[in-house]
Amino acid sequence: MSHFTVYHKDFIEYLQIEKNASPYTVKYYSYDLETFFLFLQQEDIREITEIDQRIVRVYLTKLYDQQLSRKSVSRKISSLRSFFRFLERESYVSSNPFLNVSLPKAQKPIPGFLYMEELEKLFEVNDLSTPLGQRDQVILELLYATGIRVSECQKLTIKDIDFSIGTILVTGKGNKERYIPFGSFAEKAIDTYLQDGRQKLLTKSNNDTEYIFLNARGNPLTDRGIRLVLKKMVEKAALTVHVHPHKLRHTFATHMLNEGADLRAVQELLGHENLSSTQVYTHVTKDHLRNIYLNSHPRARN
Template sequence: MTTLLHQKELFVEYLQIEKNASSLTIEQYKNDIEGFFGFMTAENIHSLTEVDFSFIRVYLSTLHDKELSRRSISRKLSCLRSFYRFLERERYVTNNPFLNVRMPKSENPIPEFFYEEELEHLFEVSDLSSPLGQRNQAILELLYGTGMRVSECEQLEIKDVDFSLTTLLVRGKGRKERFIPFGSFAEEALKRYLKDGRNTLIKEEGASSRLFLNNRGGPLTARGIRTILDKMVKDAALTIDIHPHKLRHSFATHLLNGGADLRSVQELLGHEHLSSTQIYTHVTKDRLKDVYMNSHPRANK
């Protein structure tokens, strides 16, 4: 098992150094590989060279029995295919048994989003007289106002904010950089936080260049951001689930509903492929149908 662990560690180094993968992607890949190692041990397979197509079919059957979504299964297969491709390159294995494994057809679920009335309740819960309240409001305004990922928000530094152009420099997947504009509500919340709240939170001058700090003055983590959002929902007395991606979905959906074109939304979200952005058109099609049914004189008898 030491050899397996060593090969996994080499792959993680490859993801970090050569692929510039995000910390979230690396953590998911590590979990997927460790889960596969556990299955190998349970099936008395001790080397990656022993894995063949028939073994992979048994593995897939186990994943289906656990009622994992097709998206989760596809991610695990993609991870293991990349892992073997790396091992082939490094000559630890001579073939990639995952190459001929067919990916499950994607489910293309319609993304969940907030209605504008629900968001209004969230924007009213922060205590803007306290440093933490100012920070929380700035986080909420930025996540909804820019559609950035929580991992991108976590990595923001003060120097990434340009108030003269009202834009943020954001580092996305694969460390790809893009500029995102932000509006007047986010600008007001950010200026308030930087002028007052952040100066109170930071314990030592120059201790951290990160934009968002925790209550101890250190960098705020992605988990910390999720905890903040959960508390805001609870304080707003809303009976809805929240996750940072729901704010990202809301950003895209509301832009498209307001008339933005798909290519612009793709650029703002940092999607490499337009197909990733097209999931939001399902939502806007429903709205277009409602508008048509309520507006066109020949829509209803």
């Protein structure tokens, strides 16, 4: 086992145990390290202490030669900076060669969102007399009503729903929990599904699961299953726009901000660690702000 493999293993354990990182985060850190170690092998670098700023510059040149996106390069630099910060903490190295490497500024894409007319078409496509139609309606209602991620939606269990105060308990990234309220439309859809459709789906399987969302065989629905459900809804609604689950999350945030919700409140509802992640949604409300200005400012129009 090479030195690099040992460092890799120790760092991954640190991420999982001390940082409580999600499997998704660990996967990408691991991939970024493996890519870097392969480069070191090609450059005949055998010791971690041989890595200096010259080696870092050569590596960055190779990344840019591969025409990777700014986002991908930034992620790799960030991963390696964290890795060497860990090595420095454990006294494996005396300095962090990635410390002063500037991250390329990524062009933040403006999140796409759905207009109310498009949403209304989606809400009308499900056959609420069938178990799967009831289930699909709940998925749609929750994704839009709460802005949760697909992974968070898939993990919901019956005990996570509190009808008495109209909230769901969501387990997000890094196993961080947050409560999110839901409204009367979502409440009605959930209640109908739990009392009727879900009971019928449970009879298809011997699996007495607590997961809310079940497939046609009565087993827990997967992340991929939820994406397919939404894809079929879009096809039924004959929408020409591309709709993915995250677009419903974008729509939730955009509509909340358009209606005057506080940015900090939306940050908490979305489970964003940094406010900058939430601020990206303010860009898509400029048309709305212009309308408010034109209708409110005394000198905005003749």
